[in-house]
Amino acid sequence: MYLDDRKRKILQAIIDDYIDTAEPIGSRTIARKHELGLSSATIRNEMADLEEMGFLAQPHTSAGRIPSDKGYRLYVDELMKARELTFEETDSIKRALEIRINEMTQLIRQASMIMSKITRYTSIAMAPQLNKSTLKAVQVVPIQDGRALIIVVTNANVIRNSFIKIPDNVSADFLIMLSNALNSKLNGLSIDQINSSVIQDIEKEPGVTKEIIMPILEGIADSINNIDYSDIYMEGTTNILNYPEFMDIVKAKEFLNILDEKDMVYKLLNNQNVNDKINVQIGAENDIEQIKDCSLVTVTYSFGNVVLGTIGVIGPTRMEYAKVISSMNFLKRKLNEEILKHIGNLDGS
């Protein structure tokens, strides 16, 4: 069966309406509301075809049709019309990102917050993925005898600390010297690139022993590797409860439970293709059974070839795709500008 232009128009009309009302759409509704010049009977025949082709489904025999995941996919890829953002929307995105930024993570949280607010869905975000980053500065700061604090700054200006134990007899001056050595040797390396030849190189410095260097390197690895789940942010988690398809307490719980488990959210955000596009996962396209009735729109942003994180909006499959995608596009653009400003500035580049 061929998906001709009339079928596409009808499908589009049905999905538009369904996104709007969350009610199964009948042939008469389409005939009345959209000027297709066709009677309900004709549309009825076309709808039967569309169902057979897998784009529509029927909750029960005497109900209207609702879109299937496949239907939404076609809609997103080909049918829907772009939605212009209003001035209020673009403006609030712009203003949200205009904060005084101290750390990348703040920028991301802010971005996540505004996405949730504009779309009225739930936003999830993941902050910089440290193990892909490279070191920009390392400092060893003495706190008191036998204890020091390692501070690591990455090329994306993410800061991590970790306490370490050091031998008691180490002087503050020596640590300063050591910090300088570490800085020059490790600068620009990713954590994976710190191998034995680099370590041997550092050991050549006067006074540097295995006893002192090992806890420091462990501390650095600790700081970096520990992608801890605190770097996952969520906003508007209860928004889902506003949508009729999640008014059922069991459904709502299923959804909220996934958000409660940060490693699930982490997995969700990490399964995305890393590219410059807006990613759309519809319904069962994500492989978490409990949210097979949800869609996820994500964008991964980066600086150079360093992936800095991912922001996503998750809502019912009956999502206002046009609006969400437009918002994400605009956010991505503004976010990239901000990242450039932020990291650019600090790099002096």
Add this chain to the structure above:
Amino acid sequence: MYLDDRKRKILQAIIDDYIDTAEPIGSRTIARKHELGLSSATIRNEMADLEEMGFLAQPHTSAGRIPSDKGYRLYVDELMKARELTFEETDSIKRALEIRINEMTQLIRQASMIMSKITRYTSIAMAPQLNKSTLKAVQVVPIQDGRALIIVVTNANVIRNSFIKIPDNVSADFLIMLSNALNSKLNGLSIDQINSSVIQDIEKEPGVTKEIIMPILEGIADSINNIDYSDIYMEGTTNILNYPEFMDIVKAKEFLNILDEKDMVYKLLNNQNVNDKINVQIGAENDIEQIKDCSLVTVTYSFGNVVLGTIGVIGPTRMEYAKVISSMNFLKRKLNEEILKHIGNLDGS
């Protein structure tokens, strides 16, 4: 009317049963299940008295009785029997706190997590309140020309960073000297104690100017004052959906919305009395209308006179108070031991 021993026994029995079943309790149930040697008619009369005194309420004329906030209050203060924790429970609390702790916040998150798991309610926690802390170490680390990173460590080993701008021509050696000066002058002071005389004192150091010292002090204040809401942790937010009184989507949403707004949670945790006791807020005793059907059990823990934070468990007013309070007590004890170990160690004291 006098609340004699028999009335108290009956009230206790009713509340025990109601906490268990969430169903209004009738006179016959009490007569049957508890060996009070009284007929249902007698209990009926006593129940009418208890209702008149405000300890019980009736959802409708032909239903059993449910406890009022006042009833729960009496129950918590005087009636309930302590609940021994099982070995599994004490053991899992102990093991949860045995992690390798890098920062106080990790300890608190861990504690919050285990409370939610054991009680099956929602736990909320607040990490160290920085502005009551005193400074233990301050370091100014050059990142590149014109930019430096301030690292602040408090007496509770909480670490905060903030980027600052400094004049271009400042040398790394000078910053090291300055760090040393700041360390000796600011050590032991709280943020409120850094006044103009302290600042003047620092300015006496050779080469220190207002231009250089002001951004640094601002950076310190930034790090400290910014009690940001990331320091609020929650676990088991969806647990509430397991309790029949919150199966209603509107009720559930009301509850979850409060948790979604971190400043509400913040307010909730901050309104607690700061003392060494377990605090119990029953129903409308907390002044947030939306959670007037919830009870909150909190404990504030501290080191010396420094308040380090608060951990709370929030659930329906029909809460297993005995279990929650026992758990909190045990947690408090273990937590204090850990804090002593942790901070003690690092202080060398």
Add this chain to the structure above:
DNA sequence: ATTAGCACTCAATAAACTAGAGTGCTAACA
């Protein structure tokens, strides 16, 4: 190819009924 018409289906809502848990009151009892 399109459409009007009609019989049929099914969910949702309302209305009527039933069952049962629980109360309050009264009168009898120890």
Add this chain to the structure above:
DNA sequence: TGTTAGCACTCTAGTTTATTGAGTGCTAAT
């Protein structure tokens, strides 16, 4: 005088039955 058995009454929750209306699929006419 406190306690209890007994009974009429109340109210909710659950079940059954009937009704409505939106929507479909099919057929025959255009």
